[in-house]
Amino acid sequence: MIKALVSLDADLASSIALRYACQLANIIAMDLKTMHVEDAAQKGSPPGSGWVRRTWENAMLKSGEVEIGQLIQAEKLSYPALRAPKMVVGDREDEILHEIQKESYDLFIEGALHTFTAANFYNKIRSKLYRHTPCPVIMVKNLVKLEKMVIIFKEEAELKRLVVPFLKIFKKASIGLDLMYYQFAESEELPQDSNEDADSILHNARQILMEAGWQTGENRSFRGLPEKLSEVLRDYGLVISPFRRTLSRKGLLLEFLSRIPSPILLCWQ
Amino acid sequence: MRILAAVDQYPYSVVAVEEVAKLALNTWADVTLIGVGPKLTSKRSRSGEFPAAQALDQSFKDAIRRYRENFLSYFQGEDSPYQQQRCGYEFIEVDKGRWEELYVCRGARKDLKVRIRQGKPAAQILAESYEEGVDLIVIGCDQALNCTWQGIDGIPQKIANNAACSVLIVKDAPKINRMVCCLDHDRVSQASLEMINQMVTLHHAELELVGVTTGEALRADVERKMDLITRYYSARNVKSWIKLVEIADLETFIKQEAQGSLVALWMGEKSILEKFFPMKKVVRLISASQSSVLILR
Numbered sequence: 001m002i003k004a005l006v007s008l009d010a011d012l013a014s015s016i017a018l019r020y021a022c023q024l025a026n027i028i029a030m031d032l033k034t035m036h037v038e039d040a041a042q043k044g045s046p047p048g049s050g051w052v053r054r055t056w057e058n059a060m061l062k063s064g065e066v067e068i069g070q071l072i073q074a075e076k077l078s079y080p081a082l083r084a085p086k087m088v089v090g091d092r093e094d095e096i097l098h099e100i101q102k103e104s105y106d107l108f109i110e111g112a113l114h115t116f117t118a119a120n121f122y123n124k125i126r127s128k129l130y131r132h133t134p135c136p137v138i139m140v141k142n143l144v145k146l147e148k149m150v151i152i153f154k155e156e157a158e159l160k161r162l163v164v165p166f167l168k169i170f171k172k173a174s175i176g177l178d179l180m181y182y183q184f185a186e187s188e189e190l191p192q193d194s195n196e197d198a199d200s201i202l203h204n205a206r207q208i209l210m211e212a213g214w215q216t217g218e219n220r221s222f223r224g225l226p227e228k229l230s231e232v233l234r235d236y237g238l239v240i241s242p243f244r245r246t247l248s249r250k251g252l253l254l255e256f257l258s259r260i261p262s263p264i265l266l267c268w269q
Numbered sequence: 270m271r272i273l274a275a276v277d278q279y280p281y282s283v284v285a286v287e288e289v290a291k292l293a294l295n296t297w298a299d300v301t302l303i304g305v306g307p308k309l310t311s312k313r314s315r316s317g318e319f320p321a322a323q324a325l326d327q328s329f330k331d332a333i334r335r336y337r338e339n340f341l342s343y344f345q346g347e348d349s350p351y352q353q354q355r356c357g358y359e360f361i362e363v364d365k366g367r368w369e370e371l372y373v374c375r376g377a378r379k380d381l382k383v384r385i386r387q388g389k390p391a392a393q394i395l396a397e398s399y400e401e402g403v404d405l406i407v408i409g410c411d412q413a414l415n416c417t418w419q420g421i422d423g424i425p426q427k428i429a430n431n432a433a434c435s436v437l438i439v440k441d442a443p444k445i446n447r448m449v450c451c452l453d454h455d456r457v458s459q460a461s462l463e464m465i466n467q468m469v470t471l472h473h474a475e476l477e478l479v480g481v482t483t484g485e486a487l488r489a490d491v492e493r494k495m496d497l498i499t500r501y502y503s504a505r506n507v508k509s510w511i512k513l514v515e516i517a518d519l520e521t522f523i524k525q526e527a528q529g530s531l532v533a534l535w536m537g538e539k540s541i542l543e544k545f546f547p548m549k550k551v552v553r554l555i556s557a558s559q560s561s562v563l564i565l566r
Contacts, residue, residue: 012492012511116514116522142510143499261510
């Protein structure tokens with residue numbers, strides 16, 4: 001059983017993330033924990049230190065507890081094992097990162113609503129939390145049924161590295177899995193790679209997953225603009241992507257990931 | 270629900286009538302088909318009235334009748350809510366505890382009116398919509414000529430601008446796969462939610478709910494409303510996506526989406542969209558959009 005942490009705030013993104021996480025927990029063996037960080041910095045400077053500060057923090061936590069409690073109560077019907085969230089006062093990213101490292105979570109889930117422009121997505125990817133979190137992250141952009149997922153990759157080596165975290169999370173889950181080998185272009189002019197190369201890479205990738213006990217459904221290749229691929233993958237309940245933290249902000253993979261409306265699982269490379 | 274379908278003799282009106290028939294199939298709406306002809310200049314009879322044969326152009330009357338037939342062809346058999354009269358023996362309670370089998374003729378369960386008005390098209394269609402208290406006006410337009418009606422510029426746009434109810438401008442576009450709804454989610458009405466539900470079902474389309482943001486995030490009350498809306502559609506098995514669009518990017522976004530999606534805009538009196546996406550921009554959108562546009566009120 002893997003350990004997963006869902007970050008909750010009293011907002012739409014968290015509501016969607018929690019519903020998605022409960023759906024996932026009903027499919028794979030998962031110990032689902034929730035956490036809410038009351039961001040002290042957003043509420044102004046603390047009024048003092050010691051007892052005064054603790055009282056101020058406790059009052060903040062109480063108000064957050066009611067709103068988060070409503071989210072939890074609403075989802076208990078679909079996932080009865082859901083418990084009360086861990087409530088902490090502090091810097092959101094620091095506290096979540098600390099919790100993930102301390103409790104050795106295998107998966108972090110949070111809501112990140114899909115936006116027309118990519119700025120919010122880039123900021124999240126560049127955040128301290130994403131740069132340092134040791135476990136894979138699911139960014140839930142929309143609430144979709146998790147019936148089918150797809151692994152996207154552009155190199156065989158990437159896929160090999162992705163297999164370990166993928167198997168740890170999904171083991172023998174009964175969800176359809178497809179494979180997509182991609183090559184992005186900056187314009188309509190396509191890369192020169194031949195179909196035979198793509199076929200052979202896909203064949204090897206399928207073999208790797210088969211050896212790991214996963215039978216893939218559709219195995220496809222894509223060459224072209226990132227926005228076109230994001231439309232192709234619209235129907236998937238989860239898009240799984242290997243991800244290097246050193247990727248340039250102007251990279252086509254980042255642009256593509258920002259355009260996908262479905263939830264994405266980032267497996268750090 | 271009462272729908273007013275404005276029709277003329279151009280091919281786009283066939284598409285508009287089809288759209289109305291499909292909507293009426295799902296909603297059992299009262300429907301009025303209205304054609305607008307030119308004002309007559311010939312003299313009236315002594316009684317002050319024109320005989321219909323003289324007042325109305327024959328080909329126009331025939332076209333309107335064909336639209337009625339087209340509309341009714343969607344409702345086959347006894348179950349049609351627009352069937353004029355159905356007669357048969359029925360037991361009726363004639364007194365307390367005393368029943369008698371009587372031969373009863375019942376009228377249509379739903380209204381289908383076919384009307385022709387004379388005068389300026391936009392003014393007449395709007396007048397009919399006010400007098401009849403319709404919930405939705407449906408009107409086609411010639412996309413190749415910047416959404417003209419009867420060869421005249423700006424009629425659907427004028428109707429969308431001045432109607433008190435929702436307006437659907439139908440275009441003969443390829444199949445719609447997505448419906449993009451820019452709603453004032455804070456004050457969205459149940460009727461408009463149902464309308465969206467109907468359109469999505471009719472076109473087997475995906476629904477994209479667009480939250481307009483000012484700054485990075487949505488307002489808390491708008492967020493709550495969007496959460497309720499997604500739950501509402503999810504309970505009805507309607508696949509809905511959420512997308513946030515910054516108010517500064519809204520025009521670009523809508524232009525982009527209007528190339529292949531049915532765009533719905535909530536333009537009620539209290540709408541924040543009214544402020545940020547004024548009617549002159551809506552008029553431009555109606556003219557330029559490749560697919561249908563729905564103005565919700």
